[in-house]
Amino acid sequence: MKKVINIILIVCCVLIAGCSDDDNASSTLKIVKADVNIKAAGGDATIELQSVLPVEVTVDAEWCKIAEQTTSLVKFSVEANTDFPGRSALITISDGMEKQTLTLVQEGAVFIYNESEQVQRVDNEGASLPVEVYGSFPCEVTISEADRSWLSYVPAEDGKGGSFVVAKNTTGAMRGSIVEVTCGERTYSYAIMQYDVVDLLGIYQGQYISLLDQQTYGLSNVVISGPDASGVYTIDGLLEGETGCAIKATYENNMFSISAGQKLKAYDEVPAFDIHFGLMNLSARSYWTSEYTVGLVPVFVEGAGIGLSFEDNGGMPNTFAGLSFSLFRGDTYYDDYEILLRCLLYRPN
Numbered sequence: 001m002k003k004v005i006n007i008i009l010i011v012c013c014v015l016i017a018g019c020s021d022d023d024n025a026s027s028t029l030k031i032v033k034a035d036v037n038i039k040a041a042g043g044d045a046t047i048e049l050q051s052v053l054p055v056e057v058t059v060d061a062e063w064c065k066i067a068e069q070t071t072s073l074v075k076f077s078v079e080a081n082t083d084f085p086g087r088s089a090l091i092t093i094s095d096g097m098e099k100q101t102l103t104l105v106q107e108g109a110v111f112i113y114n115e116s117e118q119v120q121r122v123d124n125e126g127a128s129l130p131v132e133v134y135g136s137f138p139c140e141v142t143i144s145e146a147d148r149s150w151l152s153y154v155p156a157e158d159g160k161g162g163s164f165v166v167a168k169n170t171t172g173a174m175r176g177s178i179v180e181v182t183c184g185e186r187t188y189s190y191a192i193m194q195y196d197v198v199d200l201l202g203i204y205q206g207q208y209i210s211l212l213d214q215q216t217y218g219l220s221n222v223v224i225s226g227p228d229a230s231g232v233y234t235i236d237g238l239l240e241g242e243t244g245c246a247i248k249a250t251y252e253n254n255m256f257s258i259s260a261g262q263k264l265k266a267y268d269e270v271p272a273f274d275i276h277f278g279l280m281n282l283s284a285r286s287y288w289t290s291e292y293t294v295g296l297v298p299v300f301v302e303g304a305g306i307g308l309s310f311e312d313n314g315g316m317p318n319t320f321a322g323l324s325f326s327l328f329r330g331d332t333y334y335d336d337y338e339i340l341l342r343c344l345l346y347r348p349n
Contacts, residue, residue, distance in 0.1 A: 018295045027098035032072075032281075036091070039130035040136035040184075042080040045104055048073055053095040060244040061089035064082055064104055076104065080137070082185045084108045101265060111135035111186045112160075119232050120192045121254040121297065124169035124199075128154075131190065132161040135183035148178040151192060166194055174199040174298065176306050193298045194308060197233075197251045200298070201225060204345040206310065211280075211322060222345055227251070235296070238327055239275075242268070249296065256296035257313065260324075261289045267327055267337075278324040281316050286324045288333070294320045307346035 032048040041261055045064070049072060050056065057066055057074050068075040081087060086108040088274045093100050096321035113133040121131045133139055141153045141162070150169070155162040165334040169175060174195035181188050206219035226233030233256060249256040276290040293315030301307035312320040323340040325335070326333060 017169065027095055029055065029095045029098045029100060031077055031093070031100060031102070034102055036076075036102055037273065038078045038106040040081045040107045042078045042106075045078055046073060047076075047078040047091070047093070047102065048095065051095045051253075053097070053175050055093055055095045058092045059104075059167040060092075061087070061104075063087075064089040064091075078104070078106060080184070081106050081110075082109050082137075084110070101141050107136065108134045109186070111183045111188070113181075118188075118190055119299075120164065120190060122166050122192070122194050123254060124194060124196045125195070126166045126168040129164040129166065129192070130156075130161065130324050131134060131164065133159045133183075133188065135186070137184035140182045142180045142182070144177060149173075150175065150194075151177050151179070153179070166189070166192065166193055169194045174306055176298070176300065178300065191300055193300075195254075197300060200256070200308065201233075201259070203348065205294050205347040206307075206343060208343035209342040211284075211341050212336060219343075224256075238323065238340065238343070242275070245275060245277075245325070252338075254297070255311075257293050257312065257315070258296060258310075259290040260287045260292040260294075264325075264326075273327040273329055273334060276326055276328045278326060279316055280322040280324050280339060281318045282321045283318050284321070285318075286326065287316070288326075292316055292321075298307070301344055301346050304346040307344055310340075310343050 004324065027052055030050040032050055035046045038045055057069060057316055058075065059066065064078040065077050066074065067077040087106050091102045091104055109247040112135055114131065117131045122129065143151055143153065150167040153163045154165060174192065179190045179192060181288045201224050204222040206222055207216060209216050217240065220238060224233060224235050231250065233249045233251060234246040237247055239245045240310035247258055247262055249258045255299035260277065260279040264275045266275055267273040267275055276288060278286045279292050279294050280286045293313060295311050295313035297306055297311050298306050310323060321341065325337045325342060327335045327337055
């Protein structure tokens with residue numbers, strides 16, 4: 001009987017010992033907290049964990065590195081993401097018996113601006129010009145040293161833009177500046193011009209592409225003058241070699257406004273025809289009535305400083321494309337005399 005009891009005791013001890021070994025060998029790996037959603041600018045990610053066994057941590061991305069590791073915390077250093085798409089890295093944590101994975105997600109870099117604010121025109125009295133510009137990285141505004149005496153930038157309190165402050169212009173001449181805003185690896189430029197209508201009057205040269213033969217032609221003597229007693233300005237010389245074809249314009253909102261439907265003169269070669277001025281849109285459709293308008297505004301011209309360009313001012317369906325000079329017999333369209341595309345005017349050197 002004693003032998004039986006001893007055998008039973010030995011078996012029980014073995015069973016108890018076996019159960020104890022299994023308990024000690026089981027995994028206790030637990031993720032307590034994970035902060036693995038990172039902004040594009042980069043920074044630190046952390047994972048808090050619990051484990052009675054040593055853990056090994058690996059990351060499958062070069063831009064995410066283990067910066068610090070203790071028994072309860074793993075800290076990662078995440079580089080800035082200057083690309084537009086977001087990205088992710090797979091983090092693996094193992095204690096030799098159990099493996100857990102987490103995905104670290106980093107946002108893509110964004111750069112937000114309003115394209116309608118890219119070109120700013122202001123009169124000589126000066127103004128504060130608000131702009132919306134911000135992104136994943138701090139925005140750096142660069143104004144050339146030569147322009148800092150009259151142009152500055154004040155950031156908005158909410159960090160989503162600011163205002164260009166333009167001082168009063170007493171120089172007697174038009175002035176302008178190209179301002180660069182850098183956000184991470186992205187750059188956006190603003191064109192700021194200050195002038196009054198008197199600064200736009202005078203003699204210009206120019207060039208355009210003819211829609212009729214796709215050739216580039218020069219303009220040697222475009223004269224902007226006025227105003228007359230009714231406040232109307234004239235723009236003469238857009239038809240090279242054809243005198244007496246001045247078009248009429250008004251001035252408002254820092255630009256000349258030119259209406260279609262102007263009867264200019266009798267055609268010299270065939271007096272039975274008249275030359276009319278109209279406007280063409282991007283659908284290659286011409287308009288010949290006065291409710292359709294185009295703007296003539298200052299622009300920066302490469303190699304020529306500030307010049308003038310015919311630009312859409314919201315007065316055309318489907319966007320302005322060109323200036324139409326056409327032949328009419330009475331009120332009936334007959335043929336195109338010339339159609340000017342991408343017409344630029346600039347001061348003679």
